[in-house]
Amino acid sequence: MTTTRTGPDSEPRGTGGDAGAAEPGAEPAARGARRDRGAPGARRARRPRGRPLLYTSYAQDMALLDTRAKKVWLGVLLGVAVLFSGLPDDLLILLAGAYVAAIGAIGLNIVTGYAGQVSLGHAFFIAIGAYTAAAISGDPGGRVLGFGITSMLVWLPAAGLAAALAGVVVAPLAARLRGLYLAIVTLGLVFLGEHVFKEWDHLTGGPGVGRPAAVPELFGLRFDVDSALGTRAQSLYMLMLVLLAVFAVAARNLARSRIGRAFSAIRDRDIAAEVIGVPLTRYKTLAFAISSFYAGCAGALMYTITGFFDPGSFNLLMSVQFIAMVLIGGVATVSGSIAGALFITLLPRLTQELPALLPFVSADTTQTPNVFQIQVALYGLLIVLFLVFEPRGLFGIWVRVRAYWKSWPFSY
């Protein structure tokens, strides 16, 4: 890829139907606008009234929120999310966990969705982030390793960078492999990682014992205790919401950049990508590094909510859950990752209600059709059903609903 961008017609728009709806008349206007692009003081072209899908400048086409509907919806969703902070504390804790999971899911989506490199090793990178953060902010005189630097400004980037470094170390092996070979190798990473974390008990506390997680503290404010900011749950919820917003915008921004397009090119056809000048190894390494950075940050934050974690939790099931979030939410979409993470994290809460509705389901874990079994089976069943019937996931359902109402009352 050179610095000259391709025309707006070839832009990959994640919005499905919009691409087809662009007017043919947009073409000359867009060409003209592109010529002035970059000229000093060039005024941002305005969109004609009543033509929300008519792009008259390259900047409009490349905008993060390219239609008014998106701006409005994003505002409404953020508003609702902020208003949610009035919910009961147990729900807030659950939602805060879901937001952290969403950060991890966005990370997995970068490598698996955007760059097309199937990774079953997400739990490994999450573990690295979690342990880096916990070790940096841990009590220096405690039973496990700790350096006593509790500021989040230090341990959050450090956790991300440590995981990204692990991603870079793995990448030379991963870049040589394709498709299912890669999936199995990353699976092996989870098993090797689990072994190391279980054995290294000076860092992890050992299996069945665990260690305290990182302390979420920023400029002297503790988020994991009741404070002037609100209750413990409220401050954790707002912290995770803000961080999720930051990470989501960063990922969306990455996807529309030169790097994001290189990722898509590799996903769609790696040989063709190489032919048009995308260095495969470099971009695959980058995809792993960025994805692992997200995973590391998610891992660091994930256990600040519960405050304690065990080396046994970073297993295959965790990787499968993240794959499920990405697939159920929608491959290669940021909003889909968030929806998928919310869905998977809130699912246990929903299945808890099942015994009340279905008398044959037991809440007792020693009975056979019990809540926990149904919950695990639902992960599997949902993955299968979504892939068979709606491969684009929750995001695909949203696209269909939107398309239906756009053309209502006509069927197309």
Next chain:
Amino acid sequence: MKGVLESLIRGLGNGSVYALLALGFVIIYKATRVISFAQPAFMIAGAVAVSYLAGTVGFYPAVLLATLLVAGLALGIERVAIRPMVGRPVFVVAIITLGVDVVVRVVVNGFIGLDVRQVGDPWGLRPVEFAGLAVQQRWVAMFLTTAVLVALLFAFFRYTRYGLAMRAAAFDQETALAQGVSVGTVFALSWGLAGGLAAIAGTFVGTGQGVDQLTWIIALKALPAIIVGGLDSLGGAVIGGLVVGVVESLVQSYQGDLAPWLGQNFAIVTPYAVMLLVLLVRPYGLFGTPEVERV
């Protein structure tokens, strides 16, 4: 020296179980170009079926019945969840098999319950004296059964009509279709074979220590085996399985003395370490075909 030989034989015994599982993976891969992550579920289903049937009909008929039962289950799952996905990206199908695995395992775990189930095998942990070595009977049984099954499988692929059809479909699906091979039957047959092999492997895993809810993880050791041997090589799968078994057994015996810094139970993860080492040298495994793509 005696210790090394005993460890080696234990490795060959366990390795032949991995080889059976690996054969299932490779048969499905060759037919459909998909790695079926549902093999652990089939393995455990087979072991549990034997543990229920052995009490009423005896061990050997129970193994036969369980093999047929699991092969039938695999056929059904292929028809319902995999066949509609023909022509879709292999990654998508692989993830579907992962989902199938989770669902089947939850159902089977319901039958296992919280305690360990015995498969009712005639061997137990009893050793047999063999040239001055104490060898467990079950290892010998595993190795011999696998040898017979592998011979039968190779004869099947070499000399029968359906074996020929499967080889043709694995070589080039469209051409095979044009020559009148029913590719759907090939898919079904491959899943059925893999299910049956997994059930037998599961029975052997259950001999000695029995089956509990965590036994399924053993089936994942076949994944390093197929990567070591090469994804699309039947012989590679057998050799990969044996290599993984032997290395694991040797590490289990000697790592505690020679390299204690690797930690307890390092043997459990050695298959994955071996896999990474082999991939560093040969990205397509020992006997796999390098992928050549026409641009």
